[in-house]
Amino acid sequence: MSTRIHVAANLNPQASAAGIMEMPMVEIDHVSLWYGEKQALKDISMSVPKHRVTAYIGPSGCGKTTLLRCLNRMNDLVDGVRMSGQIRIGGVDIHDPTLDVTELRKRVGMVFQKSNPFPKSIFENVAYGPRILGVGGRNDLEAVVERSLRGAALWDEVDDRLNESALGLSGGQQQRLCIARAIAVEPDVLLMDEPCSALDPIATAKVEELMLELKNSYTIVIVTHNMQQAARVSDYTGFMLLGELVEVGVTRGLFTNPHDKRTEDYITGRFG
Amino acid sequence: MSSRARQLWHSGEPFIWLTGGALAFALVLVLGLLGLIVANGLGFFWPSDVVRLTLTDGRTVSGLLVEREAIPEGAGRNRVKLKVANRDLYGADFQWVDEAVIARRDHPRDVVVMERTEWGLLIGTIKEVRDGGRIVASGAEQGLAELERRLPGVALARREIKRIEKGEVGAINHAQEKIRLGLRRLSLRGVTSGPAVDSLQREMAVLQAQYTAEEARLVDLRGRQTASVVVAADGGREKDLPLLQVLRVDSPNAMSLAAKSVRYLARVLEFVWSDPRESNTEGGVFPAIFGTVMMVLIMSVMVAPLGVLAAFYLREYARQGTFVSAVRIAVNNLAGVPSIVFGVFGVGFFIYFVGGTIDRLFFSESLPSPTFGTGGILWASLTLALLTVPVVIVATEEGLAAIPRGMREASLALGATKLETTLRVVLPAVMPSILTGLILAMARAAGEVAPLMITGVVKLAPALPVDGFWPFVHLDRKFMHLGFHIYDVGFQSPNVDAARPMVFVTTLLLLAIVVLLNLFAIGLRNRLRRKYAMSAV
Numbered sequence: 116m117s118t119r120i121h122v123a124a125n126l127n128p129q130a131s132a133a134g135i136m137e138m139p140m141v142e143i144d145h146v147s148l149w150y151g152e153k154q155a156l157k158d159i160s161m162s163v164p165k166h167r168v169t170a171y172i173g174p175s176g177c178g179k180t181t182l183l184r185c186l187n188r189m190n191d192l193v194d195g196v197r198m199s200g201q202i203r204i205g206g207v208d209i210h211d212p213t214l215d216v217t218e219l220r221k222r223v224g225m226v227f228q229k230s231n232p233f234p235k236s237i238f239e240n241v242a243y244g245p246r247i248l249g250v251g252g253r254n255d256l257e258a259v260v261e262r263s264l265r266g267a268a269l270w271d272e273v274d275d276r277l278n279e280s281a282l283g284l285s286g287g288q289q290q291r292l293c294i295a296r297a298i299a300v301e302p303d304v305l306l307m308d309e310p311c312s313a314l315d316p317i318a319t320a321k322v323e324e325l326m327l328e329l330k331n332s333y334t335i336v337i338v339t340h341n342m343q344q345a346a347r348v349s350d351y352t353g354f355m356l357l358g359e360l361v362e363v364g365v366t367r368g369l370f371t372n373p374h375d376k377r378t379e380d381y382i383t384g385r386f387g
Numbered sequence: 388m389s390s391r392a393r394q395l396w397h398s399g400e401p402f403i404w405l406t407g408g409a410l411a412f413a414l415v416l417v418l419g420l421l422g423l424i425v426a427n428g429l430g431f432f433w434p435s436d437v438v439r440l441t442l443t444d445g446r447t448v449s450g451l452l453v454e455r456e457a458i459p460e461g462a463g464r465n466r467v468k469l470k471v472a473n474r475d476l477y478g479a480d481f482q483w484v485d486e487a488v489i490a491r492r493d494h495p496r497d498v499v500v501m502e503r504t505e506w507g508l509l510i511g512t513i514k515e516v517r518d519g520g521r522i523v524a525s526g527a528e529q530g531l532a533e534l535e536r537r538l539p540g541v542a543l544a545r546r547e548i549k550r551i552e553k554g555e556v557g558a559i560n561h562a563q564e565k566i567r568l569g570l571r572r573l574s575l576r577g578v579t580s581g582p583a584v585d586s587l588q589r590e591m592a593v594l595q596a597q598y599t600a601e602e603a604r605l606v607d608l609r610g611r612q613t614a615s616v617v618v619a620a621d622g623g624r625e626k627d628l629p630l631l632q633v634l635r636v637d638s639p640n641a642m643s644l645a646a647k648s649v650r651y652l653a654r655v656l657e658f659v660w661s662d663p664r665e666s667n668t669e670g671g672v673f674p675a676i677f678g679t680v681m682m683v684l685i686m687s688v689m690v691a692p693l694g695v696l697a698a699f700y701l702r703e704y705a706r707q708g709t710f711v712s713a714v715r716i717a718v719n720n721l722a723g724v725p726s727i728v729f730g731v732f733g734v735g736f737f738i739y740f741v742g743g744t745i746d747r748l749f750f751s752e753s754l755p756s757p758t759f760g761t762g763g764i765l766w767a768s769l770t771l772a773l774l775t776v777p778v779v780i781v782a783t784e785e786g787l788a789a790i791p792r793g794m795r796e797a798s799l800a801l802g803a804t805k806l807e808t809t810l811r812v813v814l815p816a817v818m819p820s821i822l823t824g825l826i827l828a829m830a831r832a833a834g835e836v837a838p839l840m841i842t843g844v845v846k847l848a849p850a851l852p853v854d855g856f857w858p859f860v861h862l863d864r865k866f867m868h869l870g871f872h873i874y875d876v877g878f879q880s881p882n883v884d885a886a887r888p889m890v891f892v893t894t895l896l897l898l899a900i901v902v903l904l905n906l907f908a909i910g911l912r913n914r915l916r917r918k919y920a921m922s923a924v
Contacts, residue, residue, distance in 0.1 A: 218802070232797075
């Protein structure tokens with residue numbers, strides 16, 4: 116196991132193994148969440164540092180996607196959800212009644228597990244968010260679309276067919292298009308919910324490379340099943356189990372020297 | 388079961404035969420129906436030869452051979468049915484002749500078949516052509532040549548007369564009616580004299596003078612058409628027919644195949660483009676085509692927004708629960724309610740209640756004759772829209788259910804509101820399903836007759852719902868409809884036998900229009916699907 120962990124790159128030498136001392140972008144403060152009677156998150160507290168990649172790992176159903184969807188309040192769409200605790204992004208409580216949820220979602224972009232481009236042209240997919248924001252001029256839109264597609268490392272592959280349907284792209288291209296669509300509105304935080312789970316290894320490698328690129332401009336939170344992926348791309352990793360955040364720390368530290376027995380069991384493959 | 392039979396059953400082969408057989412049976416039924424309609428309908432326009440039968444007693448009977456059948460209890464003898472026409476001379480269009488009494492059959496070349504404005508076909512030989520009592524041509528050959536020389540001029544005169552009747556006289560009548568209503572409006576307000584009334588009455592007098600002038604012009608035009616043709620029919624009677632009544636003269640026995648084909652196409656065109664004659668048993672069906680298409684279009688314009696909005700509420704906004712399920716079941720059942728029930732509702736609600744109220748509020752001067760408080764194309768279309776709204780709701784709802792959740796979430800996660808998501812993502816994606824619903828609705832509406840019979844369809848509409856008088860589209864007018872036309876011509880006309888081919892032709896036309904409307908909508912849907920590269924939702 117340990118030989119693989121050395122693959123992990125971009126470790127931040129300043130981060131201490133015990134906790135995250137960097138400038139926080141997202142602060143999660145004693146968050147619990149219930150679907151009806153069932154508790155899905157149990158008193159989770161941690162902070163996500165700015166311009167870093169933070170990964171959540173854990174077995175299926177441990178609540179990592181639920182936690183991610185708390186950050187842009189996508190859980191509001193589900194009936195019967197109740198949450199306690201506080202989440203602050205850039206110092207602002209995201210449940211503040213004076214804050215419009217659409218404003219929050221413009222600041223917190225999301226890439227989904229299954230790529231979900233709109234049944235529109237490539238151009239219209241990327242231009243969707245800016246249009247919602249009120250960008251109207253053709254020239255402005257073209258500039259945003261090009262910048263976003265370049266940012267998602269997709270421009271060179273699609274620049275000659277921007278007006279063709281996005282559904283004609285390959286799976287990996289579609290997922291990168293979704294990333295381009297998310298960064299077109301220039302969010303502060305980018306949430307990625309198992310973005311590579313439906314992709315082949317080559318497409319996965321491209322998306323991972325992209326994440327390392329994107330963290331210079333965005334704070335990235337990623338949920339993944341794949342421990343190697345977490346090790347490869349993230350600076351910090353949190354391990355979740357049955358709704359609890361068991362352990363969180365610098366990625367290399369968590370993988371090489373887990374503090375908790377359950378973390379150790381999971382990363383060495385004894386369960387899950 | 389023997390092991391062989393068991394093995395056969397397990398192989399699945401019998402089930403394939405069963406399913407294939409069922410499909411083949413259904414196809415045979417549909418193709419048989421189409422074949423029957425096409426064969427009966429398309430033959431109608433063919434100028435077939437006139438046969439002259441010389442009977443054993445020396446009489447001759449000429450006509451078009453229609454059918455041949457065994458004489459009931461006639462010991463193997465057959466009889467033939469001839470369309471002898473000449474209804475005005477002998478009273479009946481058809482005559483049965485026992486084959487045993489036929490001495491000779493031939494096809495004389497000088498027999499002519501005339502289409503005329505009254506009394507159906509005339510079959511006989513031309514004796515002479517007269518003009519103002521003077522004989523200008525005599526004999527079959529010269530007579531026919533003279534007719535062919537004169538008929539184009541006569542047709543022009545007939546068109547001119549019709550134009551004056553419909554156009555100038557129609558406009559005068561329209562203006563007079565408006566003045567009459569204006570006077571009535573004034574009198575309803577208690578004004579029966581004074582400058583307003585005087586000025587209207589002066590206008591009325593001017594129009595009356597114009598009307599008299601136009602009438603005189605018509606009398607003059609008709610009076611100038613003095614030519615007539617004398618035709619000798621079998622049985623010795625002669626008919627002196629004014630040329631103004633002659634629409635077309637054929638001598639089918641002398642025509643070449645090419646000439647017959649040209650005539651065939653001309654008659655098909657005439658059928659599609661001209662007005663009906665003789666209580667719909669002759670002439671064309673253009674007003675019925677126009678009425679059918681216009682009604683279906685109005686219905687579509689009404690039903691699409693209504694059904695789509697209702698489906699959006701049901702699927703996107705309503706809290707899913709027992710009540711919504713009950714509503715959904717009710718909507719589905721609504722699609723199965725007999726159409727005449729919707730017709731009755733249309734009469735009670737649209738015509739008597741809504742129409743009656745509109746009349747009282749806005750058209751009180753024309754009461755007691757109703758404007759909207761009687762059947763009309765608007766009410767018929769609305770009734771059909773109600774009838775077909777469940778189809779659109781169900782199709783749209785299914786489309787909405789098939790849109791992946793991820794697509795909506797993608798939009799919401801970009802900061803779009805629910806409304807923006809609905810309008811920009813969901814609506815375009817569900818468009819093909821909406822069109823599918825609309826196609827089904829149009830197919831159902833175009834073929835529906837029962838509710839129309841009580842909400843605005845008539846046997847013969849005096850004018851199309853669209854014309855040159857303001858406001859150009861008259862939704863209060865009664866209209867003609869192909870489905871009702873079939874019923875009327877086939878079963879209500881005074882001369883059912885002669886009209887029977889018309890039934891098949893009209894049926895064929897109705898089918899063609901339904902297919903055309905559907906193809907148009909399907910083409911539109913496929914274009915949208917290609918645009919969005921969506922799977923078949």
